[in-house]
Every structure is written in structure tokens, then in C-alpha cells.
Amino acid sequence: METTLANSVINKIKDINLKPSSSANIDTGERALSFLGGTYLLYKSLKLITNRPLLALEGVAASGLLIYRGATGVCPVYRALDIDTTDPQAIQISEIPNS
Numbered sequence: 681m682e683t684t685l686a687n688s689v690i691n692k693i694k695d696i697n698l699k700p701s702s703s704a705n706i707d708t709g710e711r712a713l714s715f716l717g718g719t720y721l722l723y724k725s726l727k728l729i730t731n732r733p734l735l736a737l738e739g740v741a742a743s744g745l746l747i748y749r750g751a752t753g754v755c756p757v758y759r760a761l762d763i764d765t766t767d768p769q770a771i772q773i774s775e776i777p778n779s
Contacts, residue, residue, distance in 0.1 A: 704753025707765045715750025718743045 706714070725739030749755050758764070 704766055705758050705764045706749065706753055706755050710765060711750045711753050713750075714746045718746030718748075718750060721746065 704711075721739055722743035725736045725743060728736040728739065753766075755763075
């Protein structure tokens with residue numbers, strides 16, 4: 681029973697594709713903040729592992745996603761919402777006339 685469960689989990693992990701499937705869709709600043717935020721969250725979560733293990737594991741999972749987002753530049757949520765922040769939109773600046 682345990683061997684079957686272990687093999688099932690191992691096969692599911694092998695099926696996970698961590699390589700980015702497409703080009704980056706987040707800007708360099710967002711990537712840096714995601715990576716730094718993920719590493720800080722990982723640090724804080726690992727400090728909690730003995731006192732509050734469930735909360736710590738949730739933090740580790742979230743930090744892994746942030747670190748992945750920062751390292752690859754691919755955000756699956758942005759991809760689903762069709763958002764791309766690598767190409768900033770044109771900003772029109774106009775001067776307000778003095779009255």
C-alpha cells in the first residue's frame with residue numbers, strides 16, 4: 681500500500697513541467713520583487729516550521745511560486761488574464777494650461 685502511494689506521488693511529481701512554456705510576461709522590476717519576496721517568505725516560513733508546521737508549509741509553497749515567477753519571468757495568472765507587463769503601454773503626458 682505505501683509503495684503504491686509513494687510510486688503514485690513520484691509519478692505525479694515527474695509529470696510536473698517546471699520549464700516555462702512561453703516567453704516572459706512580467707517586467708524586470710516585478711521579477712526582482714517576486715524573487716526577493718519569495719526568498720524572504722521562505723526564510724520566515726522555515727523559521728516557523730517547528731512551532732506552526734502547517735502555516736510554514738503553506739508559506740514554503742507560496743514562496744516557491746514567487747521564486748519560480750521571479751526566476752523565469754512567467755506568471756500563470758497573468759497568462760490566464762492575458763496580461764503582459766514586459767511591454768509598457770504608452771503614457772500620454774499633457775500640460776494643463778494655467779488659468
